[in-house]
Amino acid sequence: MSDPLFTQEEYRKFDEGIAELLLHYPSDRKSAAMLPALRLLQTLKGWLPPEGMELVAQKLETHKEHAYEVATFYVMYHTQKPATYVIDVCTSLSCSLRGAEGLLAFLEQKLDIRSGVNGERYFLREAECQASCGTAPCFQINEDHFENLTVQKVEQILENLK
Numbered sequence: 636m637s638d639p640l641f642t643q644e645e646y647r648k649f650d651e652g653i654a655e656l657l658l659h660y661p662s663d664r665k666s667a668a669m670l671p672a673l674r675l676l677q678t679l680k681g682w683l684p685p686e687g688m689e690l691v692a693q694k695l696e697t698h699k700e701h702a703y704e705v706a707t708f709y710v711m712y713h714t715q716k717p718a719t720y721v722i723d724v725c726t727s728l729s730c731s732l733r734g735a736e737g738l739l740a741f742l743e744q745k746l747d748i749r750s751g752v753n754g755e756r757y758f759l760r761e762a763e764c765q766a767s768c769g770t771a772p773c774f775q776i777n778e779d780h781f782e783n784l785t786v787q788k789v790e791q792i793l794e795n796l797k
């Protein structure tokens with residue numbers, strides 16, 4: 636038998652969270668709460684397990700394919716269990732002009748990983764503009780943003796992850 640999706644405490648938070656969210660949406664348009672509902676699930680589980688997305692769809696009175704459509708459209712949602720640290724390196728124009736590709740190569744070499752491959756500890760990937768062009772180059776690690784990056788600064792950031 637597989638493990639239950641939620642602990643009792645998580646289930647309580649999920650249930651209360653969904654109920655609170657739905658207060659802000661018309662009762663005949665519950666599916667409009669999909670983004671924050673998925674966010675709630677990911678906050679609780681660290682990713683979006685299939686049975687969790689199915690539950691979200693049930694609560695929002697829609698079909699699970701709708702949850703998948705939304706979850707797979709946005710890179711901030713994880714439909715597979717991510718590494719402990721997801722490193723999103725911006726490689727859009729401003730960051731690229733300020734050395735983002737070199738930074739990406741440095742991270743691959745330093746962490747002995749390849750960009751785009753989800754590992755246990757690190758998931759390094761290229762990302763679109765993070766609205767921090769004036770302080771390029773930049774990246775995000777999970778939900779923390781770092782800017783004006785240099786190799787020295789990145790080494791310090793990585794050191795702090797240990």
Ligand code: FES
Pocket residue numbers: 725726727728729730731763764765766767768771772773
């Ligand atoms: S181009 Fe990197 S933050 Fe905009």
